[in-house]
Amino acid sequence: MIKFINGTNRNQLPLFASSIDDAIAQDNEIRLIDLFVDSLKLADFGFTFDFVENGRPAYHPSDLLKLFIYGYLIRMRSSRTLEKECNRNIELMWLLKGLVPDHNTIANFRKDNPKAIARVFRATVKMASHFELIGSTLVAGDSTKLRAQNSKKNNFNSNKIERHIAYIDAKLEEYNSALAKEDSDTQYKQIIENKIKKHTVQKQKYIGYQNTIQTTGVTQISTSDPDTRQIMTRNNISEVAYSVQTTVDALHNIPIDFKVTNENDAKAMGGMLRRSKTILGHNHFTAIYDKGYHTGGEFAYADRLGIDVLVAIPDVASHAPDPAFDAKYFIYNKQTDSYICPAKEILVTNGRWYTKSRGKWSNQMKHYKTKACLSCAFFKQCTQNKYGRLIERSEYADLIYQNKVRIENNYETYRRRQAIVEHPYGVIKRQWDFYYIMTKKTIKHASADVGLIFTAYNLRRIFNLIDQNLLKQYLKILALYLRALKATFNAFYDSFFEKLNQISFFKKRNNCSLKSPIFTF
Template identity: 50%
Template sequence: MKFKQAYSRDEPPGGGASLQELISPDNEVRFIDAFVDSLPLEKLGFRTDFPENGRPAYHPSILLKLLVYGYLNRIRSSRCLERECGRNLEVMWLLGQLAPDHNTIANFRKNNSKAITRVFRATVKMAQHFDLIGGELLAGDSTKLRAQNSKKNNYNRGKIARHLTYIEERLSDLQQALAQTNQVEPLLDAMARHALRREHYLRLLRYLEDSGEDQVSTSDAESRQLIIRNTITEVAYNVQATVDARHCLLLDYRVTNHNDRLAMGGMLRRAKSIVRNHSFTALFDKGYYAGSELETAQGLGITALVAVPAPASNAPDPAYNVEHFAYDHTSDTYTCPEGHTLTTNGHVYTKHLSRAHPTSFHQYRTKACKTCAVRHHCTTARNGKLIERNTYTPVFEQNRRNIAAQPDLYKRRQAIVEHPFGTLKRQWGYSYVLTKQGMERASADVGLMLMAYNLRRIFNIVGLERLLAYYAASLSVLWTLKAMFGACWRGYSQRIKIPSSSAIYLQITIFNQETGRGF
């Protein structure tokens, strides 16, 4: 039986073909090259000026191309990317056979968090150019990405107290043993070790008291132990993201280390500036159900549909839950399903659910509860039914009306917002943050993940041919301007560098204004 014969190891790969010939015209690496070359890197915040002495630096476009390629192909480790530079023909073509070392790659990523965020925004602008962003229906949610910090190295006051109690008990036992034996040296060594551990925990406790924080992580200081699901917790970062419904493209993200409750307002403000309107509908789950955030949404003119959590205290019969009590704004009273009127004594009470957002409320009662025949269906409280109406109750009621007006719309939330999270965490394996030492570095890693997701979606929907034509047209416009205006272009081109096509026309306008020319 005949077999295919291997080439000799002395022959160059591809039968002596160049890298340009080896990389096929429809290879997506050409899209990465065109995308990064189109970015105004200096304006985005990447450093392009380096001192002449010492080894020449790598241009930021080289390192950004490598990271974009890596994240698109599920390669995040700087050491793995370093190896790819010497064995991967696509990377050799993309970088012009340059091979940055792993420290250079890692330092570039950790030092350019804000610039990477701006590159992510460039993917959103590209999607808008191809009409991939509807801007009519958005969904917001968060996902927890595990930090480089174990639960063992995360402490709260209770955990520290248990460690200190254990150490005191061990020291007491060692003191008693010391009085009963002549072999004191091992015991003194053990006591010294426990004393050092006690001092470590006391330093952590002082930090919590001075900072006002609830917990501290010793490996990645800004990571926090967060609830992942039900009672399952993990030391992680919480990534807030907003997704457009048309093609499940990400519009915005922010890396945090706290829960969702007070995040919706900021997400909607940024979404409004991105889609340039406030007439869209936003879908959020019950983790975002907070009066201050719903008030912000309604103040922005945005229709927000936020899932309503189950009441903290249900009536024995659900027909007598608070939502079935009718409120009259004119008389400031509630009417129960049995027709009794609940009134307030006018006193304002305050709850401090959080230090930043204390809540004021009135209480409503009725004496009819004492003789009501169906009281056992309505409440088990000794003093009868009590309703609390706080300053945010009107916005809660408006949210309920929004959901009632579009009962099927909220069901689309998971299909929209879980699409990128499922792709990133389950399909690509990006379930943890690779970087350490702070939220800013974590944001760089997350930004590259989400940028890769958007680029993959855009590439799959639009296609390589249209994308390359788009970048070629952008280059053509600028080179035409350069040919037409000659020397005037030099000063201008130092400040402008080929962004999206919508920005091209803006640049042309600015150039015309600066030179006094027109078409």
């Protein structure tokens, strides 16, 4: 007869009563989550602690924060799922001490505390730095697109609106023509009139969108989540999404900063470098970026910050009829402020700066040309411009050239970019399946969701890299320090207000002012 392992009788009472703490192993990482949150001074982070006296008491922010960190670490972000887990998950029963918050309470906590959650993320960076997991010498920056709670169908730009209006106009013309021909069938006429009414209402809606774009200067309108934009993700595939700018330290691939935006990468590098300088406390580090960040103005920003950057050089946008005459083969002479072309002719400038606009950004350019072009034997190989070859030099050309030299001298360092910055994205989007934003409406709410994602990621890295006993000891010391600080403050607070009450009583009894020197303390 085959033997099987049998469980205990569900109706049998245990001989020795045990607490829920006995059911949680000492090396269970949920104990680290509990210690981590208890080590934080959440009142300074911006979580709400002041509630009205009347009504049902609120849940403590630390309990809800523990719930979210645990949920994100086990790939659960839904507030309804977390509510269910509070009823059936023994780890959560231990962590929350039997509390079961409503899903609305859970969702509102995340939605209402984006700045406080960002500070919790910074606390993970500070803890990683304490354990020397942050190298602070090499960082890599990039962005990832996280799909928003807004479909492409509910995203509009000027061209799309015009197509919709043109389609409706064609339909209205068709229906009006059919209505004019119909004389006898009253029911059919009513159907057509209803369709005309429906399309007219739709047209007015699109006209309203068009007016909003023209008056506000926005390029897109999203009706479900107003802050989202349709952004190119890869290979000409677009999504209505948020772009999450991230800075990752190279030592252990730990993100030190993030920012949720709805714009592309072109103007993002400078701001992220400034934030990195503040976080690391110095500018003696190198930052690596891909070619999407190759913008003259951003090189100038990095230069003002005193930070060396390695930014990939994009492909040439256009070529000469003969690639041997591409602009990169024109040699610049800084002393004479001129160019020498492959045919050994000298191109000079009149010294004037011209404004070149590209979308909402503009740069100052100098133009270089020579009269020798029109009689040059290589004219047709060099240019298709009937007036001769024109070379433009940006105001940021020197900084762009310096980046090119740095890339050539540090190419092996640049090659590490993907291994550094794509590591968190791979875990978050592929392993954890967090490829979309959970919260709805506005970039502020999206920032809260992303903040919890990166907080969970950093904690996972720290839990994996640091010995658990050492980490527990560190967090316990922090928690003890925080409790001692709180006790000292409460004692001072009680003493202060007791003295203030005594002074107020004395003032009323003797009809004197608190401004009297005798009451100064």
